[in-house]
Amino acid sequence: xxxxxxxxxxxxxxxxxxxxxxxxxxxxxxxxxxxxxxxxxxxxxxxxxxxxxxxxxxxxxxxxxxxxxxxxxxxxxxxxxxxxxxxxxxxxxxxxxxxxxxxxxxxxxxxxxxxxxxxxxxxxxxxxxxxxxxxxxxxxxxxxxxxxxxxxxxxxxxxxxxxxxxxxxxxxxxxxxxxxxxxxxxxxxxxxxxxxxxxxxxxxxxxxxxxxxxxxxxxxxxxxxxxxxxxxxxxxxxxxxxxxxxxxxxxxxxxxxxxxxxxxxxxxxxxxxxxxxxxxxxxxxxxxxxxxxxxxxxxxxxxxxxxxxxxxxxxxxxxxxxxxxxxxxxxxxxxxxxxxxxxxxxxxxxxxxxxxxxxxxxxxxxxxxxxxxxxxxxxxxxxxxxxxxxxxxxxxxxxxxxxxxxxxxxxxxxxxxxxxxxxxxx
Ligand SMILES: *Cc1c(COP(=O)(O)O)cnc(C)c1O
Numbered sequence: 048x049x050x051x052x053x054x055x056x057x058x059x060x061x062x063x064x065x066x067x068x069x070x071x072x073x074x075x076x077x078x079x080x081x082x083x084x085x086x087x088x089x090x091x092x093x094x095x096x097x098x099x100x101x102x103x104x105x106x107x108x109x110x111x112x113x114x115x116x117x118x119x120x121x122x123x124x125x126x127x128x129x130x131x132x133x134x135x136x137x138x139x140x141x142x143x144x145x146x147x148x149x150x151x152x153x154x155x156x157x158x159x160x161x162x163x164x165x166x167x168x169x170x171x172x173x174x175x176x177x178x179x180x181x182x183x184x185x186x187x188x189x190x191x192x193x194x195x196x197x198x199x200x201x202x203x204x205x206x207x208x209x210x211x212x213x214x215x216x217x218x219x220x221x222x223x224x225x226x227x228x229x230x231x232x233x234x235x236x237x238x239x240x241x242x243x244x245x246x247x248x249x250x251x252x253x254x255x256x257x258x259x260x261x262x263x264x265x266x267x268x269x270x271x272x273x274x275x276x277x278x279x280x281x282x283x284x285x286x287x288x289x290x291x292x293x294x295x296x297x298x299x300x301x302x303x304x305x306x307x308x309x310x311x312x313x314x315x316x317x318x319x320x321x322x323x324x325x326x327x328x329x330x331x332x333x334x335x336x337x338x339x340x341x342x343x344x345x346x347x348x349x350x351x352x353x354x355x356x357x358x359x360x361x362x363x364x365x366x367x368x369x370x371x372x373x374x375x376x377x378x379x380x381x382x383x384x385x386x387x388x389x390x391x392x393x394x395x396x397x398x399x400x401x402x403x404x405x406x407x408x409x410x411x412x413x414x415x416x417x418x419x420x421x422x423x424x425x426x427x428x429x430x431x432x433x434x435x436x437x438x439x440x441x442x443x444x445x446x447x448x449x450x451x452x453x454x455x456x457x458x459x460x461x462x463x464x465x466x467x468x469x470x471x472x473x
Pocket of ligand 1: 109111112130132153154250252253254289290291292330331332333334430
């Protein structure tokens with residue numbers, strides 16, 4: 048379980064990360080700016096590795112959660128592989144120096160071009176989401192005189208009890224293949240000449256705050272594997288258990304990494320009485336990146352409306368989309384703790400974008416002392432923060448810095464206007 052203030056803490060009134068205050072960083076980079084901690088990325092990865100000890104395993108970081116190449120490199124050097132959902136992410140992983148044998152490719156809509164590229168690189172597995180995709184991969188691989196290693200993504204029809212936009216394991220969701228269909232495919236696998244069926248994958252949703260839907264899915268997956276092994280000429284080599292473990296954005300009680308890995312050990316480990324040992328893959332995204340970053344922003348204007356105040360900040364929904372997209376909660380605190388003392392007012396923290404959903408917090412109790420020129424940190428912005436940022440309202444995306452000890456490096460420059468106009472003909 049990771050929490051917003053695990054790595055971002057006040058030291059003598061200054062919100063700090065590792066050995067630096069956020070104000071020092073903002074003074075050098077300007078705002079808005081994303082600030083990340085190296086230690087905060089590595090700690091959850093280490094806990095996952097420790098929890099899966101004794102199991103043949105591969106932890107594939109879900110690149111879509113956070114995709115800066117410097118951090119992919121950091122995680123890869125600490126032992127992580129990568130889980131991709133696009134050809135662009137494949138290039139990022141390769142630039143980060145990731146061995147293709149530690150890469151899996153998920154997603155419902157892989158194009159022929161993306162499949163060819165990944166096959167040429169020799170990735171560990173395609174996690175296939177439909178019969179049509181299986182046929183496409185098979186044809187491409189046969190044409191290239193290869194066998195494509197494949198896991199079928201099983202839709203276990205369990206309710207992950209998370210936000211509907213990030214729930215993926217129900218029959219009504221577009222993801223995965225139903226059990227009956229998987230069994231049919233397995234009986235017929237000889238007709239797909241370019242396919243080597245090696246595993247089963249699942250991913251039932253994101254920001255899961257209870258292990259019980261995961262456990263339901265794990266048990267269904269185990270049972271499916273046993274049934275498949277009775278049909279297939281060779282037993283399956285691996286299961287990919289997906290990502291999805293939640294984090295704390297506020298006062299939720301997300302399951303700890305230890306409880307999560309204990310569950311994997313119980314269902315798939317040496318004592319699980321599986322007939323054939325399986326390699327275990329997992330695809331954590333948010334668990335690793337979620338609480339590793341904050342978005343720092345400056346208050347431009349304050350608008351007082353009686354009992355209520357609006358803080359209009361220089362970051363917008365284009366920089367951090369989650370609140371607008373999912374109505375998600377992020378802690379917001381001033382970088383200078385002395386500003387949070389004194390009477391609270393009902394506060395909306397809003398961006399400059401011309402949409403009413405451009406709102407980071409509504410009716411939040413924040414101090415009336417905060418005003419124009421003050422620095423605010425929006426916490427838990429490491430996952431699905433920068434990776435979802437866009438240029439709506441012709442706004443350049445913020446720079447990113449990675450803190451390690453008492454130093455920081457810029458791992459992405461602030462976007463310039465010329466970057467935004469590139470490719471336009473006028
Ligand atoms: C998004 C995604 C993940 C990562 O999910 P988190 O909730 O960030 O851990 C893993 N696997 C697949 C297939 C995904 O689409």
